[in-house]
Amino acid sequence: MNAGDRVRVDRADRTYEGVLLPSSTDDHLVVKLEGGYNVGVDRGEADVEVLAEDVYEIDGADAADADGTDSTIEFDDDLPTISLISTGGTIASTVDYRTGAVTAQFDAEDVLRAVPDLAGRANYRGRVVANILSENMEPPIWRDLARAVTEEIEAGADGVVVMHGTDTMQYSASALAFMLETPVPIVFTGSQRSADRPSSDNVMNAVCAVEAAKSDCAEVLVCMHASESDDVCALHRGTRVRKNHTSRRDAFETVGAEPLGEVDYDALEDDGADAIEFRREYRARAATDLTIEPDLEDDVELLKFTPGMDPAFLEVVDGSAGLVLEGTGLGHVHTDLIPRIEELIADGTTVVMTSQCLEGRVCDRVYDTGRDLLEAGVIEAGDTLPGTAKVKLMWAIANAEDVPEAMETSLAGEIQERSVPWE
Numbered sequence: 001m002n003a004g005d006r007v008r009v010d011r012a013d014r015t016y017e018g019v020l021l022p023s024s025t026d027d028h029l030v031v032k033l034e035g036g037y038n039v040g041v042d043r044g045e046a047d048v049e050v051l052a053e054d055v056y057e058i059d060g061a062d063a064a065d066a067d068g069t070d071s072t073i074e075f076d077d078d079l080p081t082i083s084l085i086s087t088g089g090t091i092a093s094t095v096d097y098r099t100g101a102v103t104a105q106f107d108a109e110d111v112l113r114a115v116p117d118l119a120g121r122a123n124y125r126g127r128v129v130a131n132i133l134s135e136n137m138e139p140p141i142w143r144d145l146a147r148a149v150t151e152e153i154e155a156g157a158d159g160v161v162v163m164h165g166t167d168t169m170q171y172s173a174s175a176l177a178f179m180l181e182t183p184v185p186i187v188f189t190g191s192q193r194s195a196d197r198p199s200s201d202n203v204m205n206a207v208c209a210v211e212a213a214k215s216d217c218a219e220v221l222v223c224m225h226a227s228e229s230d231d232v233c234a235l236h237r238g239t240r241v242r243k244n245h246t247s248r249r250d251a252f253e254t255v256g257a258e259p260l261g262e263v264d265y266d267a268l269e270d271d272g273a274d275a276i277e278f279r280r281e282y283r284a285r286a287a288t289d290l291t292i293e294p295d296l297e298d299d300v301e302l303l304k305f306t307p308g309m310d311p312a313f314l315e316v317v318d319g320s321a322g323l324v325l326e327g328t329g330l331g332h333v334h335t336d337l338i339p340r341i342e343e344l345i346a347d348g349t350t351v352v353m354t355s356q357c358l359e360g361r362v363c364d365r366v367y368d369t370g371r372d373l374l375e376a377g378v379i380e381a382g383d384t385l386p387g388t389a390k391v392k393l394m395w396a397i398a399n400a401e402d403v404p405e406a407m408e409t410s411l412a413g414e415i416q417e418r419s420v421p422w423e
Contacts, residue, residue: 133167134164381407
């Protein structure tokens with residue numbers, strides 16, 4: 001009897017059936033029940049029967065080998081093919097019962113086993129690009145991810161779902177939005193709470209992401225809970241989304257506008273008709289050919305200006321290819337920093353200005369400080385979000401013929417035509 005076996009445990013007048021999990025002691029069994037809860041049972045008081053060894057069953061699927069390296073899923077000619085690409089994160093995490101910490105250790109196939117609701121919605125291909133917590137995400141993995149998505153689409157995937165940790169999801173979504181022109185949806189999703197917790201959002205987010213990947217919207221999207229309830233998932237444009245809460249299930253918001261669309265989870269549970277609604281214009285499926293420009297300039301920094309900042313602090317970016325500044329209000333910094341910024345630009349560093357404000361856009365023509373920044377050569381990024389601007393500058397330096405023009409032009413929906421207050 002080993003972790004991963006499906007077991008039936010009889011204890012006194014109670015019977016438990018589920019998957020045997022690792023236990024921190026030899027005296028207790030830990031079993032994950034079908035409803036998602038875990039139960040601990042004293043080994044000495046339990047009668048255990050192994051129902052299946054290292055085999056997880058999903059409706060219409062049979063996966064062998066506990067490490068997920070070999071699996072077969074029943075193919076249905078009437079269903080679209082969705083590629084599930086795993087990078088790690090909470091949606092692909094569980095509790096390490098030795099330490100109590102949440103660790104990223106599931107691959108894409110394990111997610112299929114953990115979310116049986118995915119069965120029957122599509123044909124699936126699983127692929128692991130990385131197995132990390134998202135704070136460890138790096139530009140080289142973005143390049144690997146872009147190439148993997150490209151290969152999956154070239155192989156016939158009708159849509160791609162990228163399972164990703166939530167902390168840096170907005171950066172990765174932006175990276176793919178600039179690196180790829182896609183004829184099919186690419187949908188990022190994750191979960192704020194691991195599958196071991198009864199309040200986990202992994203099932204609903206994964207199901208809604210798959211449905212979004214079957215839709216007509218061929219853009220890079222982020223699909224996460226739209227509210228604390230299990231009713232609707234919001235579909236955010238990858239370059240306009242921000243994680244605005246550390247732990248709420250509805251942590252993600254589209255900044256400066258309503259979400260691009262939504263998936264009604266309740267409707268999916270009924271007949272699925274009209275479950276997806278888009279409220280704003282989007283690029284339609286097959287409207288563009290698949291192209292990839294994966295080059296990035298890694299030497300780009302993002303710096304937030306704060307009152308009292310020493311101009312010498314800018315020495316940390318000496319020699320960098322690019323710098324994105326989060327200025328105050330319309331895009332300002334202390335006037336004492338401007339000569340140092342001018343020196344950076346003269347030495348070859350591209351400097352881009354964004355705003356710390358959550359709404360509105362940079363406009364450095366209103367006050368003297370802003371005009372001095374423009375004269376020094378600072379580029380305005382409109383209402384591009386600071387994190388998105390960093391990723392865009394990395395891409396623009398490596399690929400654009402005219403970097404200032406690229407940064408001032410909306411390439412993937414990152415700059416809106418107008419900044420209008422929205423609730």
